[in-house]
Amino acid sequence: MRDIIHVTVWNEYRHEKTNKKIAKLYPDGMHGTIAKYLEAQPGMAVHTATLDEPEHGLTEEALNSTDVLIWWGHMAHGEVSDSIVDRIHARVLDGMGLIVLHSAHFSKIFKKLMGTTCNLKWREIGEKERLWVVEHGHPIVDGIGEYIEIENTEMYGERFDIPQPDTLVFISWFAGGEVFRSGCCYHRGRGKVFYFRPGHETLPIYHHEDVLRVISNAVRWAAPVNGPEPLYGNVKPLEKV
Amino acid sequence: MRDIIHVTVWNEYRHEKTNKKIAKLYPDGMHGTIAKYLEAQPGMAVHTATLDEPEHGLTEEALNSTDVLIWWGHMAHGEVSDSIVDRIHARVLDGMGLIVLHSAHFSKIFKKLMGTTCNLKWREIGEKERLWVVEHGHPIVDGIGEYIEIENTEMYGERFDIPQPDTLVFISWFAGGEVFRSGCCYHRGRGKVFYFRPGHETLPIYHHEDVLRVISNAVRWAAPVNGPEPLYGNVKPLEKV
């Protein structure tokens, strides 16, 4: 366990700069809103990074000092450099936690880690969502009730083309008739990955107390552990053969 | 693989004998309706058994010649003898498949195999259910579309107090706002267990083509395999120590 968890909140930060309604909801960007909440939690040091910074704000140095990376992207997944994606991928496998939010299901880094298309159904009519907790002893639902209700949201529906999660924590119900695996935990390499569905640029979802609480819990769950660094390659026998 | 799969459809068979509406829906009992469908499938030999038969119709001989047991119970779980439950339990761990339907979530055998309360939420107002397929390459969904729709059903809602399934195949959406893990696969011992939610005594759900198709697929999936019979207990070393 770390005394201080270093969190980097990454956002492509485009919608907020081009759409006034979105800018009003998130004057400092969605990353700013999330970062502000996390900064108020004990034991977290919070940084932000965005697409248009040099190296997307994710230099070797920045990533090496990040314990947990939070990722929001949507309209500009294709602009994220493959070499930076490889860098993030290597860091996750080496232990950095990764929290993938909402439309980042289609981010290069999530698809690369999952090995599948990560495709899904979607609809944008502002319907109701209810995220039901199905693993109520999991640290990610600390302080959460039986469900989280979001009055107006974009719908994501199954089939969600992901590997079966190591642990499935939330399942969403949508007014329009669909369901969705909304909170999915994975071990990948020495790192931990959490996909969390809520969040949409045109809606105040990152001001929702429960959504922020889950993100904060997920940061603690995904924080690196001082587990073994495996040796790979040719090895000598440990026993006489 | 067996040439012929011997299926026993077990039903407590009480509702059908005491309620005219139910008797009309299932004149030969729910077990009779399910058995009739399965008999029409290639490679299945189908038997039935009910609570009020001697040993509930589940003698040592009957169980030993059963490859897959289908279980429906509701109002009389408590009347199932513990010693028969132990016998079924031993047979499952030795390889017999078990398909647990609807209200049998509270059967003694399912609770014993799961190790949890198997409790859930329920409501009986005849609302709509839609079972979404979330693992679309699984043999249990052969021939099934993206979802199964049941116009009027009893609702079962999360938290469903079961161990996380080895494979989760269906998630239900309910009009009243809940979700449910409706198709759950487990390995237990050398046996396979499938919990499948649909089915209610007062509704014609076991006349639904897709529901019957899933049960039939599940029989094939759960059929015993000629895997190793493990040795347990004190053993000699396989290598010089």
Added chain:
Amino acid sequence: MRDIIHVTVWNEYRHEKTNKKIAKLYPDGMHGTIAKYLEAQPGMAVHTATLDEPEHGLTEEALNSTDVLIWWGHMAHGEVSDSIVDRIHARVLDGMGLIVLHSAHFSKIFKKLMGTTCNLKWREIGEKERLWVVEHGHPIVDGIGEYIEIENTEMYGERFDIPQPDTLVFISWFAGGEVFRSGCCYHRGRGKVFYFRPGHETLPIYHHEDVLRVISNAVRWAAPVNGPEPLYGNVKPLEKV
């Protein structure tokens, strides 16, 4: 997260009282040795309980104030009262962590939670064991190397008749030619269960630094979370139907 984790180390405490060699290894019982280590860890309040105390030391009050229960048993599994087992079972499903050590694979509480026989192969010739970490980002292996080596131990071999773990953390290698799933994590109800193989009454295994470290990590992992307490039973719809 709790400020203080209340741990109860339970031991049947019979071998130590009847065998001088064992008594010399564990003058305060195996529970005493484990408790002493845990007491030295930050944030843990440690209690002990043993079979021959009234209610096995596990009164309602004692269990209700226990966050994580550690269980060691071997020769007297059958003497543990079924009603106390039911009480522990209910507490685990309500959130209490449970750490099951070594020969407690055959304890009533573990078998009840697993739903299987929990049978295995065994051999007592003091051979070498090497526990390999296979999930190196898991909190239970914090501070542990690629493997834990135990020079002389009793062997446990597959087939271990348990449900597939939610997360498999350790796999053991034995000199005599067997392997074993030695570190197994489960969610059951709102509680978490960890089975950990090492430990034998005639060997100083609970003086092994790495073994103690894993137990201590497991206590933190298994500590209760303030997740939702589910409502079960008949519920009204959340939506207009």
Added chain:
Amino acid sequence: MRDIIHVTVWNEYRHEKTNKKIAKLYPDGMHGTIAKYLEAQPGMAVHTATLDEPEHGLTEEALNSTDVLIWWGHMAHGEVSDSIVDRIHARVLDGMGLIVLHSAHFSKIFKKLMGTTCNLKWREIGEKERLWVVEHGHPIVDGIGEYIEIENTEMYGERFDIPQPDTLVFISWFAGGEVFRSGCCYHRGRGKVFYFRPGHETLPIYHHEDVLRVISNAVRWAAPVNGPEPLYGNVKPLEKV
């Protein structure tokens, strides 16, 4: 279920052409030996393909008519064209089974599907391996005993950098002191993937009856199922919102 399963056995087929010892063991290539065994099984139509054929023998047409692809590669992973890998990847996600043998853990297609490095330890001194069955009711171990023994083999050791398998079927013991997850089942998209460790170019492992039996069982397990073809993208609500 298909009446006939169309299997394509793919091999990079280089070692056999350049090394006389290997050529003697596998005069028709390792693919030839495996294909010959499978051809003798009921209900299989077997094809082969190799690296040096046009499009590596894996044209759109060839892949579209393949139900299960078996993959062996080692020294020439890098020569497999990325566009062919993408084609295979798409076919697996659409339902084609994939069986990945031995050194193909480092093939492009396996790494792409897993999302991890798939790295491991290895040693080539011809030591003994014993593959223990840990899920003895799985169809892949039909007809297999408690373990498969291979007298002389290359060692692969943990940490094997893969996602936790959906189902772990085999764990290997090695004389030199390591263990390995040797039989790993995954659902990916609508396809099924099985990694199976045995097999080495300089050893007669693909003449081992049990190894061949497992491959044959895996073909049946991985064969496509007529499950739903999901709709992705923007959808209309199924309910009035």
